[in-house]
Amino acid sequence: MRELLAAAPAVVRTLNIRRGDERRFAREVEQVRAARGAVAVVDDAALERLAGRGARHQGIVATISHFHYADLDELIQQRPDPLVVIDGVTDPRNLGALMRSAEGAGVRALVIARDRTVAVTPAAVKTSAGAWAHLSIAQCGNVVRTLEQLKERGYWVAALAPQGTVSIYDLDVTRPLVLVLGSEDQGVRPLVRKTSDFIVNIPMRGRVASLNVSVAAAIALFEVARRRGLASRGTP
Amino acid sequence: MRELLAAAPAVVRTLNIRRGDERRFAREVEQVRAARGAVAVVDDAALERLAGRGARHQGIVATISHFHYADLDELIQQRPDPLVVIDGVTDPRNLGALMRSAEGAGVRALVIARDRTVAVTPAAVKTSAGAWAHLSIAQCGNVVRTLEQLKERGYWVAALAPQGTVSIYDLDVTRPLVLVLGSEDQGVRPLVRKTSDFIVNIPMRGRVASLNVSVAAAIALFEVARRRGLASRGTP
Numbered sequence: 001m002r003e004l005l006a007a008a009p010a011v012v013r014t015l016n017i018r019r020g021d022e023r024r025f026a027r028e029v030e031q032v033r034a035a036r037g038a039v040a041v042v043d044d045a046a047l048e049r050l051a052g053r054g055a056r057h058q059g060i061v062a063t064i065s066h067f068h069y070a071d072l073d074e075l076i077q078q079r080p081d082p083l084v085v086i087d088g089v090t091d092p093r094n095l096g097a098l099m100r101s102a103e104g105a106g107v108r109a110l111v112i113a114r115d116r117t118v119a120v121t122p123a124a125v126k127t128s129a130g131a132w133a134h135l136s137i138a139q140c141g142n143v144v145r146t147l148e149q150l151k152e153r154g155y156w157v158a159a160l161a162p163q164g165t166v167s168i169y170d171l172d173v174t175r176p177l178v179l180v181l182g183s184e185d186q187g188v189r190p191l192v193r194k195t196s197d198f199i200v201n202i203p204m205r206g207r208v209a210s211l212n213v214s215v216a217a218a219i220a221l222f223e224v225a226r227r228r229g230l231a232s233r234g235t236p
Numbered sequence: 237m238r239e240l241l242a243a244a245p246a247v248v249r250t251l252n253i254r255r256g257d258e259r260r261f262a263r264e265v266e267q268v269r270a271a272r273g274a275v276a277v278v279d280d281a282a283l284e285r286l287a288g289r290g291a292r293h294q295g296i297v298a299t300i301s302h303f304h305y306a307d308l309d310e311l312i313q314q315r316p317d318p319l320v321v322i323d324g325v326t327d328p329r330n331l332g333a334l335m336r337s338a339e340g341a342g343v344r345a346l347v348i349a350r351d352r353t354v355a356v357t358p359a360a361v362k363t364s365a366g367a368w369a370h371l372s373i374a375q376c377g378n379v380v381r382t383l384e385q386l387k388e389r390g391y392w393v394a395a396l397a398p399q400g401t402v403s404i405y406d407l408d409v410t411r412p413l414v415l416v417l418g419s420e421d422q423g424v425r426p427l428v429r430k431t432s433d434f435i436v437n438i439p440m441r442g443r444v445a446s447l448n449v450s451v452a453a454a455i456a457l458f459e460v461a462r463r464r465g466l467a468s469r470g471t472p
Contacts (some may be wrong), residue, residue, distance in 0.1 A: 101451050106441030131444045169462060205342030205461050208367045215337050215454045218447065222455050225441050226405060 005031045005062075005130075012037040016050050018059040019043055025060055032062075067120045072111065072138040076150065080109035080136070081176040082224055083155070087113045087143045087192055088183030089213060095120070096127025097214035098181070103131035105221035111146060114139040116183070143180075147195045150178050157196045159188040160220055162210045164201030168220050171200055173227045181217055248273040252286050254295040255279055261296050268298075303356045308347065308374040312386065316345035316372070317412040318460060319391070323349045323379045323428055324419030325449060331356070332363025333450035334417070339367035341457035347382060350375040352419070379416075383431045386414050393432045395424040396456055398446045400437030404456050407436055409463045417453055 005012070005028055015032040017025050019041050029039050042050075051057040084102050089095050095118050102110065118124065119139075125132050140146045147157050158171060159180040180196060182188030187210075193199055202211065202219050211219070251268040253261050255277050265275050278286075287293040312319075320338050325331050331354050338346065354360065355375075361368050376382045383393050394407060395416040416432060418424030423446075429435055438447065438455050447455070 097448055097451070100444055100448060103442040104440050104444050104447050129444055129446075129448075131442070134443045202458070204340050205458075206339040206367070207370045208336055208340050208365055210365075211340050211454065212333055212336060212365075212450070214448070215333070215451050218451045218455055219458050222438070222441075 012062045012064055014038045014040055014063045016040045016042050016047060016061045016063065018047055021059040028060065064125065067125065067132070067137075069120075070109070070136040070138040072140050072146070075109050075111070075136050075138045076153065078109070078136075079153070079176065080107075081155075082107060082221065083109050083111065083150070083176075083178045084217070084221075085111045085113075085140075085143065085147065085178055085180045086117050087180060087189065088116045088186065089181065090118055091184060092118045092121045092123035093127045094184060094213055096124040096129075096132075097212075098217055099124065099128035099135060099137075100131040101214045101218035102221055103128075103134050105218060106225050107135070107221060109136040109138075111138050111140050113143050114141050116143075143192055144195050147178065147180070147192070151195075151197070156198070158198045158200045159193050159196040160202075160216055161187050161193065161199050162201055162204070164199035166198045166200050168200050168202050168223050171198065171224070173224050174231070177224065179217070179220060179224075181213055184213055248298045248300055250274045250276055250299045252276045252278050252283060252297045252299065254283055257295040264296065300361065303361065303368070303373075305356075306345070306372040306374040308376050308382070311345050311347070311372050311374045312389065314345070314372075315389070315412065316343075317391075318343060318457065319345050319347065319386070319412075319414045320453070320457075321347045321349075321376075321379065321383065321414055321416045322353050323416060323425065324352045324422065325417065326354055327420060328354045328357045328359035329363045330420060330449055332360035332365075332368075333448075334453055335360065335364035335371060335373075336367040337450045337454035338457055339364075339370050341454060342461050343371070343457060345372040345374075347374050347376050349379050350377050352379075379428055380431050383414065383416070383428070387431075387433070392434070394434045394436045395429050395432040396438075396452055397423050397429065397435050398437055398440070400435040402434045402436050404436050404438050404459050407434065407460070409460050410467070413460065415453070415456060415460075417449055420449055 012032050015028060015037060022041060032039055047057060047061055050061040084107055120137060151157055154176055155178045156175045157178045180188055180192060202216055248268050251264060251273060258277060268275055283293060283297055286297040320343055356368060356373060387393055391412045391414045393414045416424055416428060438452055
């Protein structure tokens with residue numbers, strides 16, 4: 001909650017606080033009011049209902065504005081770089097974690113496969129720790145076609161996979177870059193791999209075969225940012 | 237399950253399979269038998285009980301050997317490098333994710349604070365995707381005293397915190413290194429920070445203030461491994 005309010009107080013429609021806890025959450029109330037949100041003092045039963053069955057809360061629950069997807073064509077026209085394409089992530093917590101990692105690495109735009117990836121659900125929003133409010137997210141119907149379109153516009157398409165043939169530390173980051181992430185179980189689909197310019201791996205140094213998708217994405221995206229930062233400082 | 241069996245079939249005490257699904261899991265049965273584990277064919281109700289209330293399973297549940305902690309002094313004597321010290325992680329899934337990230341980055345040993353960090357629970361084991369079987373994990377009663385002890389043995393102690401004064405990309409990785417990770421909410425405690433030689437940050441490139449602890453640990457540990465790899469190849 002603190003993360004959400006610090007990152008994006010304006011997305012809170014109503015901040016619901018347990019009766020008796022008003023002073024404890026004085027700062028949160030102030031932040032939401034300053035951003036023109038509403039504040040409601042409610043009883044325990046109402047709070048439980050708002051949080052959702054079985055969800056934990058600490059006496060405070062925010063209801064947020066409906067999530068708006070960006071238009072795919074408009075998003076592409078803005079030439080976001082890097083652009084992250086998600087094809088097959090099914091756990092909303094993984095999607096949320098991915099949003100947090102990507103935003104922290106400087107990503108501004110995501111494209112998610114409409115039929116194969118979970119939508120931006122409340123669980124994803126919660127796990128994203130406020131990141132969702134700073135991302136343009138579009139859905140796409142056909143990932144291969146979208147990647148072809150991006151290649152025509154000058155992007156290099158890199159799919160992340162444990163079997164990748166190019167190390168992330170050797171990837172050429174000078175061109176606009178699309179990073180494609182596959183499902184938790186199966187990774188990037190063969191057809192999507194075939195459409196990609198590179199299959200990129202993160203060299204593993206232990207005995208586990210793979211990383212969680214949000215962790216792998218973070219390592220790749222922070223490495224791209226590091227190398228581009230060096231380049232812009234004139235270091236080879 | 238596939239991850240666990242590939243990484244560490246020997247830790248499975250009994251592999252429980254739903255009656256009727258024996259052929260579907262023929263490969264898993266073979267792996268467990270080869271590692272001298274038992275296989276049981278059970279009905280749905282028994283499988284539900286084994287999986288635990290509310291947990292999802294796909295017709296297969298492994299019961300594993302009890303988790304054995306390493307002795308702290310013995311662990312330190314082996315001079316693992318880097319060594320990860322966890323002080324305050326309370327979500328078992330975060331601990332498991334951290335174990336997976338750290339093992340993938342080449343870490344062999346963890347120390348967790350007995351009173352402030354969740355133990356290696358079944359949920360942590362599950363999230364770790366088999367990594368737990370390749371890690372020596374010790375508990376410690378007093379984190380500050382343990383860090384002092386490690387410093388006396390020539391380690392440099394680096395605490396990871398968003399307010400850190402040294403970028404992870406500038407950290408000197410030539411000496412044996414302890415990476416200290418704090419809690420999800422509060423990060424590394426002031427006393428622990430004071431005991432550390434460096435407070436290290438990951439330069440954030442977006443608007444979220446911090447990363448998930450397992451993601452931050454992964455970025456830091458993979459960066460340390462990358463730089464040490466360069467050094468061992470003779471590149472400055």
